[in-house]
Amino acid sequence: MAVLKRLLIVLGLAITPLLVGLLFTYDIIKIEWISFMEIQPSFRTQEDPLPLPARSVPVQGAAYIPELGAPTNPVPADEASLQRGKTQYEINCQICHGATGRGNGPFAVFLQPRKPVSLLEGRPVTLSDGELFMTITNGVEGAMPSLIQNLPEPQMRWDVVNYVRSLQKQANP
Numbered sequence: 445m446a447v448l449k450r451l452l453i454v455l456g457l458a459i460t461p462l463l464v465g466l467l468f469t470y471d472i473i474k475i476e477w478i479s480f481m482e483i484q485p486s487f488r489t490q491e492d493p494l495p496l497p498a499r500s501v502p503v504q505g506a507a508y509i510p511e512l513g514a515p516t517n518p519v520p521a522d523e524a525s526l527q528r529g530k531t532q533y534e535i536n537c538q539i540c541h542g543a544t545g546r547g548n549g550p551f552a553v554f555l556q557p558r559k560p561v562s563l564l565e566g567r568p569v570t571l572s573d574g575e576l577f578m579t580i581t582n583g584v585e586g587a588m589p590s591l592i593q594n595l596p597e598p599q600m601r602w603d604v605v606n607y608v609r610s611l612q613k614q615a616n617p
């Protein structure tokens with residue numbers, strides 16, 4: 445009897461620390477060790493990105509700084525630019541704004557409630573090159589999609605701006 449009792453005590457002494465240890469290893473009792481990888485100044489999936497440090501400049505250049513207003517057009521409207529712009533316009537804009545920019549593309553009838561505007565009159569004519577560029581980049585909330593993913597290089601969007609300008613000149617000589 446005495447032997448059995450001693451055996452139980454020894455087993456108890458051996459198993460109890462094991463059980464207590466398991467409580468921690470399986471996070472039943474959770475300790476926020478400061479060495480955990482997730483406790484660090486990074487952001488996880490679905491979290492907002494960290495705010496930009498003050499006075500930092502994006503590597504893609506000034507055209508992307510949101511509060512600085514519209515950029516100026518760095519791409520001369522030469523023959524090559526207009527040709528590239530025409531190609532991109534036909535791929536990305538024509539379906540809504542139409543081949544000549546009148547806002548009568550084949551997809552326009554399906555758009556509700558805001559129809560594609562004519563690019564040849566009114567606001568699109570008075571917008572600066574930079575504002576056109578930003579419209580293509582960001583789209584129009586609730587009406588026109590942002591096209592930055594279709595035209596990722598800034599030059600592609602400037603080419604389209606130049607081409608839209610040439611359409612406007614043809615329409616209002």
Ligand code: HEC
Pocket residue numbers: 533536537538539540541551555558559560561563567568576579580584587588589591604608
């Ligand atoms: C899916 C259809 C669609 C495509 C594609 C599209 N647009 Fe638009 N766009 C619209 C609609 C709709 C509006 C009208 C927005 C409104 O009601 O204010 C618009 C408005 C505009 C305006 C006027 C913005 C303003 O501030 O008045 C410009 C300029 C313009 N689009 C240029 C373009 C160019 C350039 C492309 C191609 C790179 C393009 N759009 C592609 C649907 C489209």
